Amino acid sequence: MIDHVYISVTDIDKSLAFYSEALKPLGWSIFGNYDSASGPEGVPDLYGIGDDTYGKGKAVGSSIWLRQRKPGETGLYLGIVCDTNELVDAAYAAAIKAGGIDEGKPADRTYFARGYYAANVADFDGNRLEFVHKAWNPKRH
Template identity: 45%
Template sequence: MLDHVFLSVADLPRAIAFYEKALLPLGIRHVLDYDGANGPAGHPDLKGFGRDGRVFFWLRPGRADGTAAHIGFVAHSIEEVDAFYAAAIAAGATDNGAPGARLHYDPRYYAAGVFDPDGYSLEAVFKSWQHPQA
């Protein structure tokens, strides 16, 4: 299990604005700004996003490499997946798979994918707790 992820972005203000809109349907909000000067030498400034009292997704200024990461966010319903996709596209993402079942991954898998402005692959995933009937 992961506790947190740092993502380097080329334009921090642009990335913050994008993620504030794209992640809102998943209940993930920009909740904390960390001043790197207060940490160990060389620690970057961070912009933290989280949900339910946990900050787990961090943006930092740096060299973006959209091919370096794919991030899947948990959605709590099909509707959240659909809303994430719509919000991300409206915020400037490009399509990487419209909302729908991804039965080749798992019979309970419903997801949508986008590329953020830096080219990172993002996905919202809902896995129902009901297994399909045999």
Template identity: 55%
Template sequence: MIDHVYISVANLTRSAAFYKQFLASLGWREFGLHKSTAAGVPDLHGFLEAAYGNGQIGCSIWLRQRQAGETGLYIGLVADSPEEVNAAADAAVAAGATLESPTGNRDHFGPGYYAANVVDFDGNRIEIGDRNPPPPTRPHTINACNI
């Protein structure tokens, strides 16, 4: 399941207005600006699908100011345990990716969040994360982001 997507944009204000209008037509709502307090984590402007936060896992899209050299794609994938996060990160590295940051707890994103970040050979960033504990409906949730 896709958990979240970061889109790097040239103008955060202009892009936030665009995505707010566009995503509302699909039932998404604006979360607004998330000011980061963690080093190396950018401020984000978020949008949440209808299921998000209603006792279900849902998808989110986060806009961030594009940094030099970014490709613009950052996708977060759901894992079911820290062990699965580790195994996925190891498999990605074995297949040619680079570990972007140490695998471990990311409490600045929420208590119990355990993740790994890898970068493929084209510069695309992939986060594999386990939210512990997951919402009770997680195994049965069906939404547009399930793959």
């Protein structure tokens, strides 16, 4: 689980489409934008994608906020919790279908630990996602 992460991208619309499709099997969706004009100086416009509990106030949720990349910024690596191996597979397939670049098909990653199942993709800006199921983690509700 992740609370929130900012990801700097070169094309907001293309990136929103990619992330919303790649994360849809895990219950994530676009939920709104933050207009920097309403906040303090230095806070950028943000475009939010959240899991199915984010913002409901009944449990801790996670969100990703996309922002326009500035010259010289680097990409991001982000691990996202999946409750089952099948959800790792589904998220990986959705990310590839949405235009993601394969960086490691779904598989056991016993070199990290027994029961560690993951897949890796990159978006078109070099940001990397790892969808991971750790057998020892309890399922989220």
